[in-house]
Amino acid sequence: MSATLTPDAPAPASGRRSAAPAVVDPVFTRGALTDLGVVVALSIIAVLGFETAYGDENFLLVGLGGVAAGALGAAAAAALRLAALPAVLLGVLVYFLLGTPITMPELAILGVLPSASSLAGLAIGAVFGWNDVLTLATPVQAPYYIAALPYFAAWAVVLIAGLLVLRWLPRRRSVLRATVVVLMPTLLYVAGILLGTDEPYYAAIRGITFAVICLVWVGWRRARAEGVLDSPHPAYRRRRLGGAAAVVAGGVVIGIIAGAVLAPAPAERFVLREEIEPPFDPVEYPSPLAGFRQYTGTLAEEELFRVQGLQPGQRLRLAAMDSYDGQLWNVAGRAVAEEGSGTFQLVGTDLPEPPLAETGSASTLTISIGAYDDVWMPELGYTSELDLLDEGTAARADDLRYNPTTGSAILSSGLERGARYRVTGAEQSIPEDAALAEVPTAQVALPPVDDVPDVLTSRAVELAGQETSAIAQLRTIEQRLSSEGFYSNGLPTDAAPSRAGHGADRMVELFTRTPLIGDEEQFAAAFALMARHLGYPARVVMGFAPEVPEGADEVAVLGSDVTAWVEVPFEGVGWIPFFPTPDETDIPQDQVPLPQSEPQPQVRQPPRLETDEEDLLTAVELEESDPDDEEQGFVIPGWLIGIGGALLALLLLYSIPLGIAAALRARRRAARRRAEPDRAVAGAWQELTDRFAEHGVPVPDGGTRRTEGEAAAAALAARGAEESAAGGVATLAREVDGDVFGGRPIEPERVDDRWSRVDDGVAALAATLTPWQRQLARFRVTRRGARG
Structure with missing residues (x-):
């Protein structure tokens, strides 16, 4: 039994040499293209469901790009008649090559070629984008790789469904197989609902259109399978087609009525984001540094909290900020920096170690909250242990989060007066300059x-x-x-x-x-x-630096200590x-500046129209040329790098599937060649029939080796091969049959002779093909099951 996706050709009559060459079944028949078009249409309707999560038209362009990439990968694999594994690998290659200009063109080289950052984004988005789209606020616009999710989902569905309709469905056009194909776009449709929001996106129109296309297509498939369309009785065809149309029309009417009556209210719709608690995003809170003057003003004499165990010279850490937008220093959310100041994780009592720190000896502090009211938890340096002591705060332990990179801890539900917790931490050791x-x-x-x-x-x-x-x-x-x-x-x-x-x-x-x-x-x-x-x-x-008297066991931290x-x-x-x-x-x-109500804005002055040349020759603008700069090596132009990158991408697109196919063929040949002598001789003939199929001339299966040899010889003769080559193939089939069933020991020399003649027969067939046909043969892998 053949292991390829290629449909088997009909076997010629036994004992009769066919004068016509073996014909390969076409892949892109009208029915196959219709099936692929149905898959594409259903996938486009399904991908529209992502609108409620993304909220603009860009998601649609990305989704359509994923549909196109999946269809292109499936069509290319079908045209090359690749087996399942090489077909999927080719589809993955198309995913990465086309993903950059479709999902993140700003990271592309010359606008189209993938870069290291874009390739990483395509991989990360496919794996982690599901979590981000559920936990980030809508419309989802970041992180940078988030657009890869609808692209990946559409690509995967269309690639798999496309391979099914082009390679699997033609083998047996049954209703069951057509239903399996329809399940793939249905999964994409359901994913758009579950990943969206409470507000549907044209739910009735999309749902009815999707259902009608599915019903019509499955019904058409059933009619073709049962021969209804080929019936010579027009009245019978009209009754069957009329009944199918009535079912579709009834389904549309029932769908409209049921959708209007039974459709749940937006608040009652089931979407996954309502069932998942999003991660804490500190960007939703005001920047800690924005309230600095509040501490030194209205809270200057207020006792914010009390600390036990603080030593003279130690500072309490509150928050670290590494993002600046021209207005505020703030923490960077996960959309900006995955490992930055805004990335917090749920923790227990033991906290993770910082990725970059050399700390001194640890200290243990007990902090009792007074007038302080915020989510940021004062602590010492990098904390290793944190225990919530009071009952009310301990009950909210699930709200505790920590960032080991910045040494910042947060209680997302906020600290209140009377809260107590104990921290064990160590400050960064400071070496000499x-x-x-x-x-x-x-x-x-x-x-x-x-x-x-x-x-x-x-x-x-x-x-x-x-x-x-x-x-x-x-x-x-x-x-x-x-x-x-x-x-x-x-x-x-x-x-x-x-x-x-x-x-x-x-x-x-x-x-x-x-x-x-x-x-x-x-x-x-x-x-x-x-x-x-x-x-x-x-x-x-930002933190606090209170004065700690010598020997003091407890110190009160005021707002003025900020x-x-x-x-x-x-x-x-x-x-x-x-x-x-x-x-x-x-x-x-004498240096006290006069108060100004508002600073003057920066105004860029226009260039002077009349300027003496000597005025332009300032010490800043005149710089002596560095001889080292003049001796720098040749700089490769950007356009040359772009052309090189494009050629490299094309080379990879060609060589990766080619290498995979060659490796699979070499493994198949080695397994057959190393078998016992009788099996090795039988494997030689199997290798010949597989190689003929890979060159587009499959030998009909189901007969004896003699009939297969006659069919192979006829194919060679019809293609203009030398008569000795055609006769040699037919003779080889009879000799292999005699070796297998003769009951005599088979010498290694005979095994070598059979395999050598197999190579001669394949070479004779290849000589009759065009260069394009020979190239296609290098990408195909066929494996016929073992036989006696």
């Missing part, structure tokens, strides 16, 4: 910072000076800010005004007014932006803190 002189900053993927003022970036380069190492540049900026600035948190008792906030306008005000005046909020925000401009990953950390600093990671060391905020509060009276 000399030990970090040769240590680069760690390669940490942080979200980008946006709308950074030009004045800040230019001052970053200026303050860094001529230093070359990372630690030296950062320490220089830290010292310059702390020594040249003055501290003021905007209280009426301050010597100079200091406006709250750390948006782009406040950063401009900080560096355009003399002297620099602000508090931890402004100086930490500015220092982090400067570090990011110089290429160093930096994040802003503080902020900056952390930069160093390779193999951890996140090193920097404290750029000045201590000096006595601002010289």
Whole structure:
């Protein structure tokens, strides 16, 4: 029995040599194309169900792209007559090649070629996109790979259903097989409902259209299977077709009435997102740093919480922020950075270790909440254990989440007065600067910072000076800010005004007014932006630094104890803190700036029309050319890289299926060749018939080897092969029959002779084919079952 998807050709009459060559059944018949068109139409209707989750027309383009990719993969596999495994692998290759321009063109090379990031996104989206689309708020627009989900779903359904209708359904066109094919688009239709929202998307129209197409197609398949369409009696055909039309019309009417009467209200619709609790997203909460002045103002003398076990010099950590949008430093949600400050996980008592940190000895603190009211939990450094002590908070242990990268803990339901918990943690060990002189900053993927003022970036380069190492540049900026600035948190008792906030306008005000005046909020925000401009990953950390008297067992933390600093990671060391905020509060009276109600916006000045050439020759704009730059090697043009990438993609598209097919054929031949002598001789003939089928000339199965040999010889003769080659194939069939049933020992030399003549027969057949036919034969793999 043949192991390929190729339908068997009818066997010629026994004992009679056919003068006509063996004909391969066509793949793309009118019926097969109709079946494929039905699958495509049903899949398009089904993929429309994703609209409620994605909410714009882009999802439809992505879904249609998935339908096209699946249909193309199925058609290519059918045209090449690939077996099941090579066909699926070819479909996967099409998925990755077409997925980049369809789902994430912004990551494509030259707009169409896949990149490493886009390939990773296509893989991640197919595996994890189901979870994201259920747990993220609708309309789902991030993370970047989320568009791969409808593309993958449509591609998978159409690929499998397409292979079924092109290779499996033609073998036996039964109603049962047609129903199995219909199940694939039905699964896609149900997935669109379950992954969507309470609000349906044209549910009645889509459902009725989907059902009508299914009924008509299955009915047509049944009529063809029963020969109704071929009946010579017109009245019989009219009755059967009329009855089928009545059933379809009745189904439409019943569907409309039932849909209007029995359709559940949106609130009662079953969708998976209503049954799944979404992960905590800190982006939904205000930035902790946005409320900095509230602590130093209205809560300055309020007792936020009490801490037992805190040692002098230790700081309490609250939140780390690594995303800046021109208005606020904030935590980055999962849509922006998978491992960033906004990625929290459910935890128990024991917390995961930080991925990058060298900590000192651990300390245990007990914290009792007072006026503090937020979701962020004050803690010490990187926490290893966290126990909720009071009964009310312990009952909400499922709300506890932790980010080991930033050392931040959250109780999503919020801390309340009277809550108590115990934390065991250790702070980052801080080595001497000399030990970090040769240590680069760690390669940490942080979200980008946006709308950074030009004045800040230019001052970053200026303050860094001529230093070359990372630690030296950062320490220089830290010292310059702390020594040249003055501290003021905007209280009426301050010597100079200091406006709250750390948006782009406040950063401009900080560096355009003399002297620099602000508090931890402004100086930490500015220092982090400067570090990011110089290429160093930096994040802003907010916490508390209360004064702890010597020997004190417990300390009260007030709102005025709030503080902020900056952390930069160093390779193999951890996140090193920097404290750029000045201590000096006595601002010289002659340098006190006049208060401004609103800072002036940045206005880009138009270019001067009349300028002397000498005025343009400034020290900044004239730079001596570096001889090393002139001696740099040849730079490959971008268009050449694009052409090379396209050629490489085409080469992979050709070579991967070719290599798979060649490996399968080599494995088949080796298994037959290493068998016992009698089985090896029989395997030689099986190899010949399989190779003939792979070259598009299948030898009819079901007869004896002699009849098969006559059919193979007739096919060779009809194609113009030499008479000796055709006669040799017929003779080989008789000799193999004699070897198998002769009962005599078979010498190894005879086995070698049979296999050598098989190769001669295949070579004679290949010589009669066109180059295109020979190329197609290299992609086919056929395996006929063993026989006696």
